[in-house]
Amino acid sequence: MPGLPLAASGLRLSYAGETAVELPELAVEPGTLVALVGPSGSGKSSLLYLLSGLLRPDSGAFFWAGENIAALGERHRDRWRRRHAGFIFQSFHLIEELSPLDNVLVPLWFDRFSAASARQRALQLLDRLAVPSRRAQVALLSRGQQQRVAIARALITDPQVIFADEPTASLDAASGEAVIDVLRQLAQEDGRTVVAATHDPAVKSAAHLLVMLDHGHTVSIARSRT
Numbered sequence: 001m002p003g004l005p006l007a008a009s010g011l012r013l014s015y016a017g018e019t020a021v022e023l024p025e026l027a028v029e030p031g032t033l034v035a036l037v038g039p040s041g042s043g044k045s046s047l048l049y050l051l052s053g054l055l056r057p058d059s060g061a062f063f064w065a066g067e068n069i070a071a072l073g074e075r076h077r078d079r080w081r082r083r084h085a086g087f088i089f090q091s092f093h094l095i096e097e098l099s100p101l102d103n104v105l106v107p108l109w110f111d112r113f114s115a116a117s118a119r120q121r122a123l124q125l126l127d128r129l130a131v132p133s134r135r136a137q138v139a140l141l142s143r144g145q146q147q148r149v150a151i152a153r154a155l156i157t158d159p160q161v162i163f164a165d166e167p168t169a170s171l172d173a174a175s176g177e178a179v180i181d182v183l184r185q186l187a188q189e190d191g192r193t194v195v196a197a198t199h200d201p202a203v204k205s206a207a208h209l210l211v212m213l214d215h216g217h218t219v220s221i222a223r224s225r226t
């Protein structure tokens with residue numbers, strides 16, 4: 001499934017009158033890995049949650065494939081997210097007692113699907129991400145492997161856009177590099193749109209597009225040369 005173009009215009013979110021993030025203009029083509037970077041408290045997570053439709057802006061618009069998600073009610077935004085987006089978190093959010101395979105199948109619990117084909121797809125994803133799928137409990141895997149299980153779980157619905165909140169922050173450098181390689185592949189080879197909020201200089205240098213934030217303000221948007 002090809003990626004999804006994202007765009008934003010005049011986005012602003014504040015908490016108790018304090019601006020958390022402002023983004024005048026953004027356009028992201030499918031196949032792009034975007035890094036949202038800046039010091040702690042600069043608004044990276046807030047912007048990620050705005051662009052993913054988890055938060056609603058005070059003003060402005062953001063578009064997924066031309067649809068202004070900011071204008072939709074919660075139920076419709078949920079539907080768009082379920083259909084088009086996958087999420088990856090710093091602390092993985094896996095169910096420790098379940099196997100890697102069963103964790104990858106979690107997003108399908110509430111959907112009608114063919115168990116056999118879903119299982120096959122989950123095994124293919126775990127294989128692609130080099131995770132030993134036969135382990136009884138995901139908790140027995142290394143942290144790098146656990147994050148790759150979380151990526152497989154995000155991919156089970158074949159999302160066009162992936163949102164990642166500090167995807168490498170709890171990993172050592174080598175495991176972080178493996179996850180960054182996967183994020184780049186998801187953009188470059190699959191053509192998905194990938195947006196990551198990050199402190200990690202390695203994610204920053206791997207990204208195709210950088211959105212730099214400082215105290216809520218977008219300082220610059222730069223296309224990297226990588």
Ligand SMILES: Nc1ncnc2c1ncn2[C@@H]1O[C@H](COP(=O)(O)OP(=O)(O)OP(=O)(O)O)[C@@H](O)[C@H]1O
Pocket residue numbers: 015019020021038039040041042043044045046047197
């Ligand atoms: N739920 C909230 N209620 C009130 N203020 C909030 C809330 N969430 C974030 N903020 C404030 O909004 C600003 C931006 O926070 P945000 O978490 O988006 O920054 P960040 O760059 O992701 O930070 P970090 O790198 O530390 O995770 C900060 O001043 C923060 O204190």
